[in-house]
Amino acid sequence: MVKSKPTVDEYLKTLNGGRILDVATGTGSCIRLLMAHLKSYDSFTGIDTVFKAVETARKNFSGTNYKFVQMNADELAFRYEGFDTVSVCYSLHHFSSPLTVLLELKRAIKPGGHLLVFEMTRDVTSEPQRMHYLVHTFWAEIDRLYAVPHYETYSSKQLKSMMMKLDMSHMDVILQTEHQQSQDPFDPKIMTSILESIDQCLNKIKAHPMYATYKSKGISIRDQIEKNGFLPAPLLFFCAQK
Numbered sequence: 421m422v423k424s425k426p427t428v429d430e431y432l433k434t435l436n437g438g439r440i441l442d443v444a445t446g447t448g449s450c451i452r453l454l455m456a457h458l459k460s461y462d463s464f465t466g467i468d469t470v471f472k473a474v475e476t477a478r479k480n481f482s483g484t485n486y487k488f489v490q491m492n493a494d495e496l497a498f499r500y501e502g503f504d505t506v507s508v509c510y511s512l513h514h515f516s517s518p519l520t521v522l523l524e525l526k527r528a529i530k531p532g533g534h535l536l537v538f539e540m541t542r543d544v545t546s547e548p549q550r551m552h553y554l555v556h557t558f559w560a561e562i563d564r565l566y567a568v569p570h571y572e573t574y575s576s577k578q579l580k581s582m583m584m585k586l587d588m589s590h591m592d593v594i595l596q597t598e599h600q601q602s603q604d605p606f607d608p609k610i611m612t613s614i615l616e617s618i619d620q621c622l623n624k625i626k627a628h629p630m631y632a633t634y635k636s637k638g639i640s641i642r643d644q645i646e647k648n649g650f651l652p653a654p655l656l657f658f659c660a661q662k
């Protein structure tokens with residue numbers, strides 16, 4: 421019998437996390453995911469450049485096993501090889517130089533420890549998934565209008581090539597699209613929140629000279645999402661051992 425590849429959640433159940441650093445933690449969603457699925461873990465340190473995110477994460481997690489620090493992933497203020505696991509979730513496309521960050525993360529992992537990378541890819545497999553790519557590109561362009569680093573998502577090929585440059589001792593890769601296919605592309609809650617995100621982005625740039633251009637782009641994307649629905653783009657997951 422051919423054994424099918426595990427899902428990301430199943431794969432995580434086989435890993436002992438130990439001391440974990442979650443990079444670009446935002447408000448800590450990845451920590452929640454790791455807590456729900458890892459076989460075991462000891463502690464979490466989350467870092468993010470945005471102070472408001474760090475403050476919210478501190479409120480979301482209490483106890484001495486959780487620490488949140490405002491810090492840039494380009495230059496970690498941690499000693500060499502201090503963590504058993506380093507994770508980075510849905511954030512590579514937020515870094516101006518993702519490879520520089522990945523090399524910095526490798527530095528922070530102890531020998532034999534793991535780097536976990538979760539990243540959406542632009543290799544969509546359906547029209548509803550393409551809507552994610554389209555609206556994400558719109559969000560990223562609007563962030564960049566105000567010099568917030570946020571770029572287009574990478575292809576699986578680009579991500580794999582970036583990860584190979586780390587020269588880790590072992591790497592498992594899981595491309596996950598199936599679990600998303602079973603979702604309803606017209607789920608009213610998701611549709612409302614995605615369509616509202618377009619209006620929220622446009623509200624942010626009302627005073628910008630490019631407002632009219634982005635308003636018509638926003639209307640076009642809204643029409644396409646209303647027609648095609650919306651599904652999350654595929655997830656590419658890497659577990660690389662140092």
Ligand SMILES: C[S@@+](CC[C@H](N)C(=O)[O-])C[C@H]1O[C@@H](n2cnc3c(N)ncnc32)[C@H](O)[C@@H]1O
Pocket residue numbers: 443444445446447448449450467468469470473491492493494508509510511514515569
């Ligand atoms: C899409 S959010 C992902 C948040 C979280 N990892 C998750 O999966 O929900 C991207 C995060 O990256 C953070 N970020 C961007 N550039 C960063 C950098 N150079 N160092 C640390 N955090 C950064 C942003 O502030 C933001 O919170």
